[in-house]
Amino acid sequence: MNKKTVFISGSSRGIGKAIALQFAKEGYHIFLNCHSSTSQLEEVHAQISQLPNASASMLVGDIGNATIAKQLFQDMYQQCNHLDVLINNAGISYMGLLTDMSEEQWQQVMNTNLNSLFYCTREVLPDMISEKCGKIINISSIWGLSGASCEVAYSTAKAGVNGFTKSLAKELAPSNIQVNAIACGVIDTQMNQHLSSDDSMQLANDIPLGRFGTPNEVASLAWNLANESPYLTGQIIALDGGYL
Secondary structure, three states: OOOOEEEEOOOOOHHHHHHHHHHHHOOOEEEEEEOOOHHHHHHHHHHHHOOOOOEEEEEEOOOOOHHHHHHHHHHHHOOOOOOOEEEEOOOOOOOOOHHHOOHHHHHHHHHHHHHHHHHHHHHHHHHHHHHOOEEEEEEEEOHHHHOOOOOHHHHHHHHHHHHHHHHHHHHHHHHOEEEEEEEEOOEOOHHHOOOOHHHHHHHHHHOOOOOOEOHHHHHHHHHHHHHOOOOOOOOEEEEOOOOO
16 A cells, blocks of 8 residues: 555544544545444545545454454455554543542543553554554543542543543653643534534634634644654643643
């Protein structure tokens, strides 16, 4: 495969979908991934197929499961010799009191939002280190920086993502591999559709820019991190409209 390549976890909708379309428009071959939203992933694949000189492959499976993640990347490497960019985007939320949260719900949030970074990154590092090039971009959240009431598990996982990013960036710097994270503020995605119109308006009023961010704005920043500023690594970049 002569094209540059990118693997995007959780790319069936929202931020992941926007990132996939951004990279596809720029000529990358996209490895799309989701756990269960297969029909939506097929729609993203179809959209990419309609773009000039664009291409994509679907890798369906739960990257929060170590065994499945290993198999997905084995399948990927049968299609390409080298992965240029890994974008760890998959994420789920849990809204509610910690006392109401079950062990299973806690573990599900941790597996999807944090453990998946370890599973996916571990699979691509031998190739990237051998080639001495690669970009790893983790989609985090400002709640990993400040914490959010009634989102303890989500905030904890995203704080772990930030620590993972900073530590791994130092470890991989000698191999010329840059690792950064985008700490998203309130982005207009399905994850925030539970908010009432009044709550959405109040939250938007609390943001200095006066609005939610868009998936395309996250995608644009991800593109820049993957293709510009090779001296930039180990950073947690807050994309939050000035909220923090």
